[in-house]
Amino acid sequence: MAAVDVIVDNLVTLWRIPAIRQNFHWIFLLISAVGSILKELELVPQTYFSSSRNALNVYFVKVTWGWTLLLLTPFLLLSNSSFSRSASFLGRRLLSLAVATTIWYVCTETFFYIEDATGSCFETDGVDVINKEFTSKASCRRAGFQWNGYDISGHSFILAYSALFIMEETAPMAFLKTASLSALPRMVLNLLYVALNLIVIVWVWMFACTSVYFHDPSHKLLGTICGVLGWYLTYRVWYLKPLSPGLPPQRHAKGLKQHT
Incomplete structure (x- = not known):
């Protein structure tokens, strides 16, 4: 496991x-803006x-949040228990997962609602509204027709948000290199950390692909902004603030007296 x-x-x-952590969110806004321009100019093959x-x-990508939680939940439990075994401390760290999941759910459901509220059902190759009874994208597409609404990019949102979320919650790894962990927990922690970094690479790459191949510019930029704001x-x-889950541990476990 030396490698x-x-x-x-x-x-x-x-x-x-510092430059990477402090400016990571700007990367998504830049990719979204530049990618949208490239798409509109049809410069990408x-x-x-x-x-x-x-x-x-x-x-x-279609199950982005599932992959994020699948890898991040055990990492969060294992890494934070290395800092403190206090139930309240671990509870606050787990609460950050619940908060993030709530943000994901509320935003995606809002996007769906906006698309339904602003859209109409059209013939696949036509421009005439075919039937007022189809009031949602789901019912329209089930009938074999095409829904045209304001489709805020859920992919731009969730890929940016997930990558930023992982960046924050894996930060304690910098202080766990010197922690006294037995061989098995350290091996599992290392493998999870590598897997989470690989998934961030996938999210950034697929975010770039979304930017240059799919959606209208405003749909992508708005989705990205929502992810960054979240x-x-x-x-x-x-x-x-005091009444919050708090940030992940920012220093070595020996200095976390307030959490013990």
């Missing part, structure tokens, strides 16, 4: 660079990833 240790050390070093049926989209209002505003 994994080296990878973990390199990843930790990368994420500790069609590739495997221009099809929504590509494997990464089908098996990962992260900013929690980790840069609310979590700094």
Whole structure:
């Protein structure tokens, strides 16, 4: 597992660079803006990833939040229990997962509602509204027709938000390198950390693909802004307040007396 240790050390070093952590959210806004321009100018050639049926989209992006929780939940439990076994401390850290899931659910449901409220059901190749009884995208498409509403990009939202969420919750790894962990927990923690970084790479790549291949510019930019705001209002505003889940541990376990 020496190779994994080296990878973990390199990843930790990368994420500790202030410019990367402080500006990571700007990357998504920049990609969304530039990608939208490239799409409108039709400067990007069609590739495997221009099809929504590509494997990464089908098996990962469509269940982005599931993959994020599947990998991040055990990492959060294992890493934070290394800092403190206090039930209240671990409870607050788990609450951050609940808050993030609530943000994901509320935003995606709001996007669906807006698309339904602003849309109409059209013939697939026509421009005439065919039937007022179809008042939602789901019912319209089940009938074999096409729904045209304001489709805020859920992919732009969830991919940006998930990557920023993972960045914040894996930050304690920088202080766990010197923690006294037995071999098995450390191995599991390292593997989860590497997997989470790999999934962030996938999210960023697929975010870029969404930006250059799909949606109208305003749909993507608004989805991206919602994702960035969801992260900013929690980790840069609310979590700094006393009545909140709080930020992930910011220093070595020995210094966390307030959580013990």
